[in-house]
Amino acid sequence: MTRTLGKDLLDLESLTGDQIRLILDTAEPFKEISERAIKKVPALRGSTIVNLFFENSTRTRISFEFAEKRLSADTVNVSTSGSSVSKGETLVDTARNLEAMRIDMVVIRHSASGAAHFLANRIQSNVINAGDGTHEHPTQGLLDILTLRDRFGDLKGRRICICGDILHSRVARSNIWGLTKLGAEVAVCGPRSLLPNAIDQFGVRIFDRVEEAIEWAEALNVLRLQFERMTAGYIPSAREYNRVFGITSERLERAPRDILILHPGPMNRGVEIDSDVADGPHSVILDQVTNGVAIRMAVLYLLAGGKPELAEAAKGGSSRGREERE
Amino acid sequence: MTTKTTTVLDSRAVERTLKRMSVEIVELNHGTDDLIIVGIQRRGVQLADRLVKMIEGDEGVTVPQGSLDITLYRDDLQTVGPRPVVGPTYLPWDLDGKHVVIVDDVLYTGRTVRAALDELADFGRPDAISLAVLIDRGGRELPIHADVVGKKIDVGPDERVDVMVAELDERTEVVIVPKSSA
Amino acid sequence: MKPLLLKGGKLVDPSQNLNTVGDLLIADGKIAGIGGSIAGPEDAEVVDCDGLIVSPGFIDVHCHLREPGREDVETIATGARAAAAGGFTAVCAMPNTDPVTDNQAAVGFIVRQAQRAAAARVYPIGAISVGQNGEALAEFGEMVGAGAVAVSDDGRPVASAQLMRTALEYARTFKIPVIDHCEEPTLSAGGAMNEGIVSAQLGLKGIPAEAEEIMVIRDILLARLTGGHVHLAHMSTKGSVELIRWGKDRGIRVTAEVCPHHLSLTEESVRGYETNAKMNPPLRTAKDVEALREAVKDGTIDLIATDHAPHHYDEKEREFADAPNGIVGLETALAVVVTNLVEKGGLSFSDLVDRMACSPARLFNLPGGSLKRGAIADVTVFDPSERWKVDPSKFLSKGRNSPYTGMTLVGRAACTIVAGSVVYRSGNSGRGRETKRARG
Numbered sequence: 001m002t003r004t005l006g007k008d009l010l011d012l013e014s015l016t017g018d019q020i021r022l023i024l025d026t027a028e029p030f031k032e033i034s035e036r037a038i039k040k041v042p043a044l045r046g047s048t049i050v051n052l053f054f055e056n057s058t059r060t061r062i063s064f065e066f067a068e069k070r071l072s073a074d075t076v077n078v079s080t081s082g083s084s085v086s087k088g089e090t091l092v093d094t095a096r097n098l099e100a101m102r103i104d105m106v107v108i109r110h111s112a113s114g115a116a117h118f119l120a121n122r123i124q125s126n127v128i129n130a131g132d133g134t135h136e137h138p139t140q141g142l143l144d145i146l147t148l149r150d151r152f153g154d155l156k157g158r159r160i161c162i163c164g165d166i167l168h169s170r171v172a173r174s175n176i177w178g179l180t181k182l183g184a185e186v187a188v189c190g191p192r193s194l195l196p197n198a199i200d201q202f203g204v205r206i207f208d209r210v211e212e213a214i215e216w217a218e219a220l221n222v223l224r225l226q227f228e229r230m231t232a233g234y235i236p237s238a239r240e241y242n243r244v245f246g247i248t249s250e251r252l253e254r255a256p257r258d259i260l261i262l263h264p265g266p267m268n269r270g271v272e273i274d275s276d277v278a279d280g281p282h283s284v285i286l287d288q289v290t291n292g293v294a295i296r297m298a299v300l301y302l303l304a305g306g307k308p309e310l311a312e313a314a315k316g317g318s319s320r321g322r323e324e325r326e
Numbered sequence: 327m328t329t330k331t332t333t334v335l336d337s338r339a340v341e342r343t344l345k346r347m348s349v350e351i352v353e354l355n356h357g358t359d360d361l362i363i364v365g366i367q368r369r370g371v372q373l374a375d376r377l378v379k380m381i382e383g384d385e386g387v388t389v390p391q392g393s394l395d396i397t398l399y400r401d402d403l404q405t406v407g408p409r410p411v412v413g414p415t416y417l418p419w420d421l422d423g424k425h426v427v428i429v430d431d432v433l434y435t436g437r438t439v440r441a442a443l444d445e446l447a448d449f450g451r452p453d454a455i456s457l458a459v460l461i462d463r464g465g466r467e468l469p470i471h472a473d474v475v476g477k478k479i480d481v482g483p484d485e486r487v488d489v490m491v492a493e494l495d496e497r498t499e500v501v502i503v504p505k506s507s508a
Numbered sequence: 509m510k511p512l513l514l515k516g517g518k519l520v521d522p523s524q525n526l527n528t529v530g531d532l533l534i535a536d537g538k539i540a541g542i543g544g545s546i547a548g549p550e551d552a553e554v555v556d557c558d559g560l561i562v563s564p565g566f567i568d569v570h571c572h573l574r575e576p577g578r579e580d581v582e583t584i585a586t587g588a589r590a591a592a593a594g595g596f597t598a599v600c601a602m603p604n605t606d607p608v609t610d611n612q613a614a615v616g617f618i619v620r621q622a623q624r625a626a627a628a629r630v631y632p633i634g635a636i637s638v639g640q641n642g643e644a645l646a647e648f649g650e651m652v653g654a655g656a657v658a659v660s661d662d663g664r665p666v667a668s669a670q671l672m673r674t675a676l677e678y679a680r681t682f683k684i685p686v687i688d689h690c691e692e693p694t695l696s697a698g699g700a701m702n703e704g705i706v707s708a709q710l711g712l713k714g715i716p717a718e719a720e721e722i723m724v725i726r727d728i729l730l731a732r733l734t735g736g737h738v739h740l741a742h743m744s745t746k747g748s749v750e751l752i753r754w755g756k757d758r759g760i761r762v763t764a765e766v767c768p769h770h771l772s773l774t775e776e777s778v779r780g781y782e783t784n785a786k787m788n789p790p791l792r793t794a795k796d797v798e799a800l801r802e803a804v805k806d807g808t809i810d811l812i813a814t815d816h817a818p819h820h821y822d823e824k825e826r827e828f829a830d831a832p833n834g835i836v837g838l839e840t841a842l843a844v845v846v847t848n849l850v851e852k853g854g855l856s857f858s859d860l861v862d863r864m865a866c867s868p869a870r871l872f873n874l875p876g877g878s879l880k881r882g883a884i885a886d887v888t889v890f891d892p893s894e895r896w897k898v899d900p901s902k903f904l905s906k907g908r909n910s911p912y913t914g915m916t917l918v919g920r921a922a923c924t925i926v927a928g929s930v931v932y933r934s935g936n937s938g939r940g941r942e943t944k945r946a947r948g
Contacts (some may be wrong), residue, residue: 004408013709029395029412038448043398071398092825112827113711114781133829135711170711196708197716301398302409 005302008120008127011136012177020178024146026298027291033070034293044071044304047104051077052094053130054110059265060130060140063289064107067296073105091118099123105304108132126303134168140264141174143295145182147288148219151260156183161213163247164223164272165194167234171264175221176202189213190245193234210245214252219260222247225272238271247273249280260284334479334487335500340460343476344373347458348380350474354456355425358387362426362452366442367395367413370430372491373460377429392417394428399441421450427474431489433459436470461500463487509928511535513548517557517889521564522862523878532562534885537928542879557889560922563861564877565597565886567868570662570687570741570765570813571838573599573630575621576614577606582818582906584621584630587838590816590905591628592932594838595921597886598629598876599816603640604663610635610646615654627931628924629886631657631874636675636686642667645674652682657872660687662741665723667693672727676736685739685763685872690723690748691715691789700829702775702790710778712828717745717796720789724748728755728762739871740764742815744789746799753808763871765813766800768837768844769911773797777911783824783831784911787817801853804863811867814841818907836907840898842890844912846919850892857892889923896920 005019012020033041049068053061061077068075091110095118098106105126108116113133120127131137145155152158160179166172166188179186180203187205188195189212199206207213213220225241235241242248252259261273261283269275278285335343355361358381365374371393378391395413400406428442439457446455458474463481477500481487484505492498512534519530519542526543533541533548541548548554573587582590584601591599601618603609609618615632622630634651638644640661648659659679666672666688675686696719701707703714724740728751731738743749743766755762769787774794777785785791803809817834824831837844845864849855865888869877876886897916900908924932 026409026412029414032415036449040448041398042444043403046404090822090826092822110827112829114828117781118827133711173709173711197703197714198705198708201705202708301412304404 007303008116008129009138009299009303010116010120010127010129012138012141012174012181013136015178015181017181017183020142020145020181023142023295023298023302024149026302027142027146027294030294030297030301031290033297034290039070040072041070042072043301044068044073047071047073047304048102049073049075049105049107049300050098050103051075051130052098052106052108053077053079054108054115055131057109057131059289060109063292064130064296066293067300070293071297071300073300091115092122095119095122098125105300128299128303131170134170134173136174136177137170137264138174139292139296139299140171141178142299143288143292144171144175144221144262144264145178146291146295147262147284148260150287150291151284152218155179158184159187159216159218160184160221161187161189161207161217161219162221162223163189163210163213163245165225165234166190166199166223167194167196168226169223171221172223176204180204187213187216191235210247211251211254214255214259217259218257219262220247221262221264222273223264224266224268238268242271246271247277249274249276252277252282258282262288264288330504332502333499334461334502335477337492337498340498340500343460344376345380347460347474347476348377348384351377351427351456351458352381352385354473355427358385358389360424360453362390362392362419362421362424364392364394364417364426364428364446366428366430366438367393367397369489369491369494370428372493373431374429375493377458390419392419394442394445396438396441396445399445401437401441415445417449421446421452424452425454425456426452427456427458429458431459432461432463432487433457433470433472433475434463434465434487436466436468439470440468460489461487509537511540511549511552512555512885512925512928512930513546513552514555514557514562514887514889517560517562518857519543519562519879520857520861521866521879522858523564523866524880526879527858532879532887534887534925534928537885539879539881539883539885542881555889555923559891559893560889561857561892562879563888563890564865564869564879564883565888565924565926566595566842566864567872567874567876568596568599568814568816568838568841569658569739569811569868569872570767571599571601571816572604572818572834573601574818575605576617580906581820584618585625585627586904586906587816588622588625588627588630589932590836590838590903592924592926593904593921593934594840595842595888595890595924596628596838597888597924597926597931598631598874599838600631600633600657600872602633602660602662603635604661608635608638608640609633610638610640610651612647612650612654615651615656619655627926629926631655633658633660633662633687635659636661636666637671640664642671645671645678648678648682648684652684656684657874658685658687658739660689660741662687662689665689665691665693669726669730673730673734676730676734676738680734680736683873685737687739687741688723688727689741690720690727690743692719692722695719695722699790700786701778702792704775704793706775706778710781712778715788715790717747717792720745721747721751724751728752728760731755731762732758732760735761737761737763742767742770742789742813743800743809744770744792744796746796749799749803749808752803756808763810764808765811766804766809767813767815768841768848769835771797771800771804771812772844772848773911778828781828782911783826783828784835784909784913786828786831786833787815787835788833801849801855804849805853805855805859810863810871812841812845812863813868814838816905816907818905819909821908824909835909835911836900836903836905837910838905839903840910840912840917842921843896843898843917843919846892847917851918885925885928887925888921889925890919890921892919894918894920
């Protein structure tokens with residue numbers, strides 16, 4: 001018996017711990033498919049999926065594309081940049097056009113927080129949020145959590161610290177929601193000018209210095225520092241950021257235990273993370289990438305839900321699962 | 327029409343039947359060379375476990391044992407209700423030159439075996455594929471037949487055959503239940 | 509024009525300490541008789557006001573009528589009619605039109621359009637600076653001469669303290685208030701909602717309360733320095749209320765307004781990225797709502813204004829960060845205030861009338877605000893207990909962007925009279941419907 005996810009995956013805020021576990025459990029068998037010689041199963045054969053990327057992102061788009069193709073779905077990529085306002089065609093019209101073409105699923109990445117919700121409320125197709133503004137990036141959160149679970153087993157009570165620009169990070173928000181729902185202890189670490197003012201209401205510990213975070217944590221999720229933050233004046237320079245907050249091997253050497261290092265990518269080597277750490281023995285960054293495809297396959301599989309009414313009509317009886325149809 | 331559960335094979339009867347099947351499989355393959363036994367999730371896997379142990383007991387050889395989850399190859403995936411759970415698939419060998427024996431608990435419409443054949447085709451090209459089932463209940467919807475059959479029984483469309491194995495269900499037996507029961 | 513005899517309503521007029529059932533006679537555009545039982549001339553039209561409240565006409569000192577420039581979303585005519593439907597006998601129109609209302613010709617245009625509309629009165633507000641650019645002072649004298657009743661750069665803050673100082677000093681000559689939209693622009697830049705836990709969770713840039721409060725105290729201090737009258741538009745925070753009290757305690761000429769939405773909704777309304785909950789200043793927290801309600805009751809906030817800001821459906825139907833700020837309010841203001849402050853909050857109808865009619869007239873030096881014999885006959889007749897469901901498709905305003913859509917509210921205008929003529933009459937006015945009688 002499976003619990004369902006509903007029509008869309010828009011955020012981790014609205015999922016229960018059980019639903020998150022369902023996605024993680026479902027991703028396990030999908031990992032194995034990517035190890036086969038023929039990396040393809042017919043599960044989503046005949047489904048049409050559009051990757052609607054309003055923001056540049058090669059890695060996430062490719063990851064979704066692999067996931068879709070390995071499930072035998074037909075995929076179309078639409079990449080535009082800039083907001084709908086400057087584009088001419090509004091997000092509403094894009095939504096309606098997709099619906100008129102009977103697309104089954106839409107994977108959307110957009111620079112405006114709430115864009116995925118906006119789309120999901122207006123079309124019948126399944127909508128998957130691949131990152132909306134600074135709001136959430138649920139599949140990234142899930143693959144981070146899966147990577148941690150692979151190493152730690154049960155996440156209850158595990159100490160995970162997210163380091164960097166929490167204020168502008170959708171990855172941070174998704175991680176905080178997902179990890180706290182699974183019972184982990186979550187902390188954040190960064191300059192106060194890059195933490196939301198209301199961070200004390202998120203249920204996380206706050207470390208002002210990265211040395212304290214390293215003292216406490218069992219895993220660090222290191223966020224990318226975007227250069228726009230410096231031009232906008234949140235912090236003075238990349239150099240200072242690295243000297244004060246950078247995850248370096250010197251700092252990690254002083255850690256009381258081996259700490260797992262995660263990073264959502266792409267990395268600014270030498271800014272938030274040093275190369276020898278990123279490529280070092282405690283880094284699980286590449287596992288994250290592998291898990292990303294499996295998580296996305298699991299999400300697509302779970303959302304492309306069955307339509308039991310069709311089965312009813314065809315068979316004139318209930319469809320109860322394998323046991324009945326040997 | 328039955329309104330209650332009927333036991334077709336009790337624990338001991340299942341053991342005896344499996345023993346005979348294990349001998350038939352070795353016979354079919356003319357030995358244990360190049361034999362791979364693959365159980366279909368879920369209960370086919372437990373039955374395959376027992377068959378492999380029995381063959382080991384008789385022949386002194388541990389035949390490679392794989393497992394196959396056919397959920398993603400089902401032909402009714404788009405219309406069945408809540409998403410079925412996908413179990414693990416384990417087939418790490420090169421299948422060229424091998425004789426794969428698929429093991430399942432009940433053969434009914436044949437659609438599960440069709441899905442298994444499709445999935446195996448994505449792994450490689452065995453020299454031969456055979457099918458061993460504990461129960462053949464008739465009612466085929468596809469031209470599929472079993473090479474090794476534990477027991478053939480006649481069951482109406484309003485009844486269900488349940489195979490239970492101690493590893494999952496606390497006891498081992500094969501029963502017929504009316505479909506309306508949970 | 510026939511005389512009007514309003515019979516049997518509850519006469520609520522704090523300007524005369526009046527709060528009693530009685531009749532009101534209107535003749536030649538003026539109040540001809542008030543109180544007790546009035547016989548009235550034979551040709552008088554009789555309006556049955558049993559169960560209704562009869563008060564001086566409501567005046568909204570802050571609304572956006574979009575004409576000239578955006579007649580697709582509202583015109584002075586549709587706005588004036590919407591105002592009348594909301595029980596307002598007069599509104600003041602903000603100058604952030606296109607082109608900006610910063611000269612006497614533009615002011616005159618609005619006056620003439622309002623006369624043509626023949627619904628609620630429309631008093632223009634002139635810009636503080638030419639083009640609302642925050643640099644050169646506009647011609648206050650010429651604008652007042654053409655009919656402007658105040659000046660404001662609303663839509664935008666007056667970022668320069670020096671300009672605000674000069675405006676306050678210069679406005680003293682013409683005895684008009686300077687209205688400021690209090691928002692420190694560098695703190696608020698890019699913000700789409702209140703800064704707090706909701707904005708942090710939704711991933712939207714927030715506007716902290718301090719962005720308003722910094723300008724509130726600045727304006728109060730400049731009013732102290734210049735002796736001018738500063739009127740603070742759409743107050744939204746607890747901190748602002750505390751600062752206004754500080755200023756008033758020291759005898760500084762500061763007055764303030766609050767909008768019905770800041771008395772009834774919080775930032776929680778934004779969840780789900782609801783663009784009809786997006787306005788500037790944004791919806792804040794429950795503590796702020798509480799403080800503003802208390803301030804309305806104790807008079808720290810002098811009056812209630814709507815900041816009616818219609819937008820086209822298409823403009824609001826987009827990603828939250830890109831949607832324009834503002835909601836309509838003329839046709840729901842009375843009901844929101846009755847439902848949230850009178851029914852639940854302990855505000856008396858007498859004080860409601862003061863905040864919506866008497867104080868606006870007194871503080872902005874406008875005719876009306878009183879039912880004294882001889883006063884102009886701008887009268888609002890409303891049903892204080894009618895329950896109705898908000899359906900924007902039935903609004904007289906062209907704007908449909910209301911966060912109250914689908915809600916059931918209490919209180920509704922029944923009959924609106926301007927200069928002795930009925931400019932609005934609701935379908936339910938006065939006859940044989942089943943509602944509770946007027947209270948309090």
